[in-house]
Amino acid sequence: MTEDLDRHAQKMAKKKAAREKIMATKTEEKGLIIVHTGKGKGKSTAAFGMIFRCIAHGFPCAVVQFIKGGMATGERDLIERHFSDICQFHTMGEGFTWETQNRERDIAMAQAAWEKAKELIRDPANRMVLLDEINIALRYDYLDTAEVLRFLAEEKPPMTHVVLTGRNAKPELIEAADLVTEMELVKHPFRSGVKAQPGVEF
Template identity: 70%
Template sequence: MNETHDLPAEDQARHAQKMARKKAARDRMMAQKTGEKGLIIVHTGPGKGKSSSGFGMIMRCIAHEMPCAVVQFIKGAWDTGERRMLTTHFADLCQFHAMGEGFTWETQDKSRDIAAAQAGWNKARDLIRDPEIRMVLLDEVNIALRYGYLDAQEVVDFLESEKPPMTHVVLTGRGAPEVLIDSADLVTEMTMIKHPFKAGIKAQAGVEY
């Protein structure tokens, strides 16, 4: 049985006036935001959700029929859900390039890791230069930058000088360097409050990959 909780007329009127003032202020603020540009977007921090957020934006691009691309720098050896979905169902709109060979402690070969990161960056530059591609997700590239497999200043210089004006580039991974954060238009730091891994729960399909 549903119960209704009707507020007194005076409270309803006060609430309506408050919301009307908020809406008017919001409308004035939004009226001033008319510019558009391709953004440099960074998702970093120790918390979970950096790649997930990036792939969420890729799905938005696909829904708007905007050509996009993904370059995975670390998880290339993983059979992830996002990789299956994009390559199986949306290959016409989203290019997917898995360039990594796994986390650095899995390969245990620094020269291989550097070569894989450089190959990924070379592919990323080609994709970013293409003005038809509206968004490029560089998944876990911040890890490659943190380990020094790629030069952070070189990446920033390229994005500032060669990225087409309306292309969005999303860079994910913990430990994003300050030079990238300073250059970015949008930076989000994921904070870990609680994680099941510490309770002995392994990475699970549909959650982590």
């Protein structure tokens, strides 16, 4: 037993030393382009987790919701009720495309949301800007992907993080991003007839 514990302690000490050696080389700080995509649940949820981290650190931040309509959500209610002084929240869509069924209006709303997003990203006071469901707008060509990428490359302040969520992120966006996470769908209660529920989906 003592021999096993000693072996374990030696193994962990080697891992710790190797980890510290790697961490010593990571010294750069920069504003990241972060993409959450994939068919699995949790893309916006994870992004809002980052927004709440910014709020907890006292960093000004902002959210622009593309596509999603005026339905109340826990995140928006909490931010607007308690943290509106540090986090701006703009819901700019009217609902998912199968609900609106009006491509011209969807394009107009997406363009308006992008104009607001650019305004917020250009402000260096905002440490993070979340563009929720923008990948859907890009997928349906409501926005010009090349123009979005150009803006992020040329006009985003050096220390501003921008998070872009939604299924089917364009390959060009994935290539340009610093951090990409793909949520994989393994199992979802919707397939068993369970509807979206507060506290889980919104």
